[in-house]
Amino acid sequence: MSNWYRRNDYLALPEDVIAFAWSAPMRDLAAKVGVSDVALKKMLRKYGVTTPPQGHWNRINAGREVPAPPEPAARCPGGHGRMLIGPKFEPFIPKASPLPSSGPFASAEVPHDLEELRERETRLIGKVRVAKDMSRCHPAFKDIMRKEQRLREKAAMGTWYSHYKPEFDNPIDQRQMRLLNALFLAVAKRGHDARVFADQHPRSFRPEVMIGDTRLGLQIGIFGKHATRMRYGEVVPDPSLPASTPLFIRCDEPGLPAWEDQTESKLETRIAEIAVSLIVAGESAFRRRLKEAEIRAEEMRLERERREEEERRERERLRLERIRQLNEQRIADLRMSGELLRQSQDLRALVARVRNALQQREDVDIGRLKEWELWALEEADKLDPILSGQIMSHFDPPQLPAKEE
Numbered sequence: 001m002s003n004w005y006r007r008n009d010y011l012a013l014p015e016d017v018i019a020f021a022w023s024a025p026m027r028d029l030a031a032k033v034g035v036s037d038v039a040l041k042k043m044l045r046k047y048g049v050t051t052p053p054q055g056h057w058n059r060i061n062a063g064r065e066v067p068a069p070p071e072p073a074a075r076c077p078g079g080h081g082r083m084l085i086g087p088k089f090e091p092f093i094p095k096a097s098p099l100p101s102s103g104p105f106a107s108a109e110v111p112h113d114l115e116e117l118r119e120r121e122t123r124l125i126g127k128v129r130v131a132k133d134m135s136r137c138h139p140a141f142k143d144i145m146r147k148e149q150r151l152r153e154k155a156a157m158g159t160w161y162s163h164y165k166p167e168f169d170n171p172i173d174q175r176q177m178r179l180l181n182a183l184f185l186a187v188a189k190r191g192h193d194a195r196v197f198a199d200q201h202p203r204s205f206r207p208e209v210m211i212g213d214t215r216l217g218l219q220i221g222i223f224g225k226h227a228t229r230m231r232y233g234e235v236v237p238d239p240s241l242p243a244s245t246p247l248f249i250r251c252d253e254p255g256l257p258a259w260e261d262q263t264e265s266k267l268e269t270r271i272a273e274i275a276v277s278l279i280v281a282g283e284s285a286f287r288r289r290l291k292e293a294e295i296r297a298e299e300m301r302l303e304r305e306r307r308e309e310e311e312r313r314e315r316e317r318l319r320l321e322r323i324r325q326l327n328e329q330r331i332a333d334l335r336m337s338g339e340l341l342r343q344s345q346d347l348r349a350l351v352a353r354v355r356n357a358l359q360q361r362e363d364v365d366i367g368r369l370k371e372w373e374l375w376a377l378e379e380a381d382k383l384d385p386i387l388s389g390q391i392m393s394h395f396d397p398p399q400l401p402a403k404e405e
Contacts, residue, residue: 011082012089013096014049014072020093021049022069025057033088047083048073074108076191077117078212078282081107101291105283114280121276125189128272130182134174138184140195140207141177144168147198167203171243176220179249179267180207186275187211192282203236211282214289217252223260249274253281312404319401326398333394337385347380 020029021044030037041051050070059066075081082096099105106112111120137145147167154164168177184194184207193210207218224246227238237245246261259274261267267274351373358364385391 008087009084010087010090011080011096011098012085012093014081014083016093016096017044017047017049017083017085017089018069018072020089021051026051029092032092035088043086047085049083074110075105076107076109076212077121077279078192078210078214078286080213080286082213084213098293099290101287101294103287105287110283114284117283118276118280121190121279122272125186125272125275128182128186128275130178130268130271132178134177134181136185138181138188138194140184141181144177144196144198168198170239170241172222172237172239172241172245172247173203173205175243176205176247179247179271180205180218180220182268182271183249183275183278184209186271187278190275190279192279203231209278209282211279212286214282214286216278216282216285219248219250219252221248222246223248223258251278251281253285256281315404319403323400326400330394330398333390337391337394340383340385340388340390344380344383344385347376347383351376351380 023029026037026041030040033040035043044051053067056066080099082098085093104112111117134141134145148169151164151166152169155166168174180196184196187194187209192212195208195210197206198204199206205220207220209216209218222237222241222245226241226245228235229238230236247267248258248260249267250256250258256277259267259270354376355369355373358369359366381387
């Protein structure tokens with residue numbers, strides 16, 4: 001399985017993945033996951049899971065003895081002891097919690113003490129030889145080598161293609177590639193991965209190694225004063241510099257010294273030492289990053305709780321504000337009822353006085369007076385809070401929003 005992360009994948013315990021792979025015939029499991037049995041088998045093999053042999057379930061149905069599921073591989077240096085698997089498996093294989101920063105870290109492949117790990121890796125890596133060419137190159141260099149070969153072939157096609165030149169076909173870059181290639185092959189011998197990015201502006205290499213599941217950035221380049229030239233508006237090392245120009249290799253991980261060419265020892269003689277140091281640094285970084293991740297998780301939890309408390313207080317403030325508004329509205333409606341009642345009573349009193357004053361007058365038609373009286377009393381009734389129903393707007397207490405538990 002590749003150590004480089006893929007989007008939407010998640011971590012699961014190896015024993016859970018193995019248990020799933022051996023829990024039922026491949027065809028039944030594939031139907032659950034939603035793929036073909038051939039595709040499921042390929043996926044599991046990519047994760048490094050050995051599937052049941054041919055005829056396994058027939059033997060079980062026949063009551064015959066079958067081999068037990070394999071044990072998961074021991075955690076390697078820099079590894080989190082988990083499998084990175086696709087999201088299709090999430091309904092059937094649970095997510096694994098990360099290894100706690102307190103450990104235990106020891107496994108069949110990793111001693112708890114880092115110095116013991118250094119001694120073990122030194123013994124297992126042994127001597128490392130830097131080849132004189134790139135005929136046996138690490139997969140990380142395949143793409144660079146293909147591009148360089150294409151440029152070399154175009155340059156050989158004649159003057160029309162003279163501007164096509166290999167980017168890294170000079171002594172310094174060739175030596176850097178050989179050193180990195182030897183280093184990558186050394187860590188690959190112990191099951192670790194690596195990759196390299198080739199930059200043209202400015203011309204340089206950006207290597208990375210993946211110790212288990214822990215990524216370490218590397219730098220390689222010239223140290224000390226050296227001849228330079230302008231290339232595409234940038235100052236770069238002169239490509240005519242000899243291969244003996246002093247180089248350095250440095251890891252971005254804090255606490256690691258840079259490895260440099262010395263008079264008594266060139267980098268070519270220290271590749272095994274560098275590979276061992278990177279493996280130990282990967283394990284050390286893995287343990288340290290577990291603690292950092294826990295600290296970040298705790299900080300995020302505290303920040304989340306702080307935001308939730310602020311939101312809860314804001315909701316309570318809005319609730320109390322709403323209660324105040326409802327109570328004020330009820331009082332305002334009550335006062336409005338009193339005002340409307342006074343207005344309706346004033347109108348009725350006016351109607352009574354007009355009737356008493358005009359009903360004996362000969363110049364006032366009784367029919368017209370009655371029509372006006374009915375109209376005026378209707379308007380008084382419209383204002384009356386009891387007859388209009390306005391009194392009901394504050395008759396019952398308002399429905400107050402409940403307090404959060």
